[in-house]
Amino acid sequence: xxxxxxxxxxxxxxxxxxxxxxxxxxxxxxxxxxxxxxxxxxxxxxxxxxxxxxxxxxxxxxxxxxxxxxxxxxxxxxxxxxxxxx
Numbered sequence: 867x868x869x870x871x872x873x874x875x876x877x878x879x880x881x882x883x884x885x886x887x888x889x890x891x892x893x894x895x896x897x898x899x900x901x902x903x904x905x906x907x908x909x910x911x912x913x914x915x916x917x918x919x920x921x922x923x924x925x926x927x928x929x930x931x932x933x934x935x936x937x938x939x940x941x942x943x944x945x946x947x948x949x950x951x952x
Contacts (some may be wrong), residue, residue, distance in 0.1 A: 903927040906940060910948075920944050 905925045913919050922940055926933050 902930050902932075904930065904933070904936065906936075908940075908944060918948060920948060 903926070906922065907924075908920065908922045910921075911919050922937075922944060924933055924937050924940065
């Protein structure tokens, strides 16, 4: 009696892409747990006397003690860009 072996060869070219994108999705979810979410609003306009008015506001989700530092940095950046635009 002769012995035989059955071999199946299967090639799926999209399998590597699926793995890479699944790992990227998991890495994004893990990263979102450690990054503080903040929102910044900046509104500009012209006052009646011709001055440029800039208003900004910041909002953090939950308590963020570093928000005051971010507000100072935002104000400095806005003032620098307004001065450069003149």
